[in-house]
Amino acid sequence: MEPRIEIVGADLRPDMAVRLASQGVGLLWRDDFPAARRLLAAMSRRLASRPADFYRYRQSRRNRARVLGMLLVEIGPDLRIDLPRAPDVRAAVEEAHGRPGRTPLTELLGMLSAHEWRVKGVPVEALGARIHPHYGVFAPTRQDYVDLVAAAPLPDVRLAFDIGTGTGVLAAILARRGVPLVVATDISPAAVACARDNLRRLAPRAEVLETDLFPAGRADLLVCNPPWLPGSAHSSLDAAVFDPRSRMLTGFLAGAAEHLAEGGEAWLVLSDLAELLGLRTREDLLTRFAAAGLTVADRLDAPPRRVTGPRAEEVVSLWRLRR
Template sequence: MPRIEWTENDRTGSDTGAGPDAPVHSARWHSESGAPAPRRVVVADDRTKADVAYRLVCEGTALLWRGDFHGARQLLSALGRRVDRKAAAPRKATASGKAAAPGATVADSFHLHRRARGHRARVLGMLLVRLDDDHGLALRRAPDVRAACREAYGPPDGPMVVSLRELLGVIGAHEWRSKGVHVPALDDRIHPHYGVFSPVRGEYVDLVARVPLPGAAERGAPPRRTAFDIGTGTGVLAAVLARRGVDRVVATDINPRAIACARDNVERLGLQERVEVVETGLFPAGRATLVVCNPPWLPARPTSAVEQGVYDPGGAMLHGFLNGLAEHLEPAGEGWLILSDLAEHLELRTREDLLASFDAAGLRVAGRHDIAPRHPRAADATDPLHAARAAEVTSLWRLTPA
């Protein structure tokens, strides 16, 4: 694990530096997004001015916070406002989210938006906190973060330094995990773990809950009705299928956090006799009457663990599912692909490309069911991608071998 070093008397606003005899402290560096360890770290506290902090982090100097916890959150917000103001100053965009620059495309706007968000994340990720041997946070008025950190990072292994922004995400994930997300299709709660995409957008769940099951599944074809849930995440779709009467559901994922999360939810819902959670890439062994997949919707590179539920570089998971589907279906079985058309509105993929992928995989479309988004961002005219989000439709494609 990489380590970072600092001295306690090398503080923001000091022009003299730490001095040759200052004791050097060090700790392990941890970043869920894979950010490299900062090369220079100085200590900051409640006396640190936001403008000074912003200049330092933009120059590549990280700030290790030693003040009040709520002061750290306020400084993080102040840094965010400065990043946003600087990004907005030269930007000339219409309310539809299309860049006003001549020749710019919707895809250009999307990539600029992603680049700006990546820059914002890097700048805000330079405000750091130190976790103690037990994952405790020794700052004034700091919450007890030990349970949240154990859930996200595992058992403590000595002090480590993380960004405050990441730690706030860990705390938020712990709260979501504790209270759960109500899923109307289950009339129950799903408890997402850190790093696993939460089913807060329920459209895709509603589609799986309401679309008629394949005929063979409805008739109870021998020996048993079996379904595969590919890339199960929290296990929500596997649970919906089991509650709908599918006798055996095999839920797969390649992410160990997702496997632990899905197993936890299956046990909470009392479905462990019907749902088996398997850690594997895409398909388990054998065939099924129904194979369901809700892959990441956008063919772009994720920048964090959580974003892996949204971004699929090159559409690798989508094409892997399509290309392997036919050989994992029972006769009269169906594959259900749940996919938003947001990528089409962002000009990252065309409808023709998607249909060509079906043909190349030897599949035909037996039907399609659509649902409009209900999430708040679809109605937020200030969102740079508002036009695409407002036009978005999520579809369940019923696919069978051609």
Template sequence: MLLTEKEYVEWHENDTSHLARWLSASDHPAPARIVIVDDKTTADEAYRLACAGTSMLYRGDFHNARQLLQAVTRRVERTEKNSAKRKLKKAANKANNSTESGSKNLPNLFHQQRQTTAQRARILSRLLLELDIDYVSSLRRAPEVNKACIAAFGALDKEDESCVLSFRDLQGALGAAGWREKGVPIKELGVAIYPHYGVFAPTRHEYVQLLLDAPLPTVHDVAYDIGTGTGLLAIILAQRGIKQIIATDLNPRALTCAQDNFERQELANVQLQQADLFPTDAPLANLIVCNPPWLPAKPTSPLEYSVYDANSAMLKGFLQGVKSHLAQQGEVWLILSDLAEHLQLRSREALLAWIEEAGLTVKYRLDTQPKHGRSQDKTDPLYAARSSEITSLWCLQSV
């Protein structure tokens, strides 16, 4: 998130009313009920308050606050195992048996798991911290968080004396700062990509080899990277010798992140443009690449827009508009997982119909099987779908 419209949170402490700027990475509304907690607050008490919808502003020791959040997390996980996960596992057993009823249950299983994850996030976001205008904490043994918070949330306005945010959001900002410093190694390229806060990190990058293996169009002097994110696909195209690359994204954070990565790679042939899908005032492209969100579901936070695409809106919009931006004999490289098909959220027939309706045809397809941990975890309620997942590069061309 970037600080735009102001929202404030109010609480009473020591018979005094307090007001502070409210920050939320997930755009959650300011909490309505806040109580003061400290080092004496037990995990059971904190868990009870959080489940009841009460937020807790922590006073005391920073490390104790972190341990309290860890203890509440364990209680949430234990409750999930004893209640919600029983339902998920029951449904997962039906799905893993590959019966017709199990197959039909997969969409419900997926949505139940998302609801469980959302509920966990709400509970764990109830532990709050107050920081001053320079993002300094008054808690004992608090670390330096100023740079991480400015990178994540932007500088606070001078009229704001302090801000309040969830401990989890602060951890997210610190984690993002770590990724930004050390980078994500992309071994297939021999480079590292440096994600920024609010930009999806390419920790899953099995598709990189597909982009390296796909034969370039005969003419490949101009290429587009639609929805560039960190800029990874554009960097691959540059390494493969594309002379002019135009990378687009609607998210200002992504544009800043991609520019950072292009400068680190000393790329002078990549132009960035803020756009919803396709660039304007640009030459027709010989190659257009896109790695859209893979799952047709509604995002619940800004970061989830990189994973979830409600009603496949971006995918369909890309397919419907891409032909008008394509040069003669040009190609479209669509990077897409079939996980949505295994979850019964989208059919292969629907995808092929959208391609045909867009005036495109499939020239060839390259496939790879993901090797990430969740695809190997048999205890995952969605294991039946994840273990069958294939990531593909669909090479499309005009009919």
């Protein structure tokens, strides 16, 4: 059943917009584009809440995304937005593989933001270069995990596997540290294309494969920075944060011993946020290591971040694991 659509403009009040969107009414914007952005921001403020319980918080976030997603704009056949003072969105829509038609304003703004990151790039201090993320690929704006991989004692490595490479930033770090060959993998076609673009500039000898977890063979070093929270992903960017049923963490640990060369190391980069939220215990993590036939050689912790709120106590660690 097609959702009910109402044509709206600058006279629509935020409270009424939230009420209609909560009832499943699509709000098709036909007015000044900056005014649509202001309305969306006002709707977002009215929906803002942060329940203490993690599951209620996630539920509120899903509801917020659903309601805000009811404010729509029309992308024309030429991939333009025919609204006063609308930006040129063609390149952003093309890069995100978007199509003409009614599109949530939140989604369009996400495309524009991703396009800006892709053009400007994200400066990575440990790399001395910029990484250019693609739409739907997690941008390395937070770099404590990158710094850990850049600083960890490097064993004698001829071949390294970077599992779940994303933008390719960790593969580029390993190549800059002198690893002769890095094979980066990802299951996402968008991530594979993004990593290839970045590594073509930063580490031409690196290979990028579209595969689930490990490539064939054994390597002296395995690196993996899986999503840090067990839980279902509801968007492509969610997939960089949430690991359904800890699938990637489990798969990496289960395959590490089989893919490690003699004397090699597996580097698992993981936050303790899941532990702070009561979603996993430290004992469970250590049990997973032992069950996979791995021992902890060392653990390196990133310096605390200067943040407030629930993540103020979070610690990001690089676990050095051996067979």
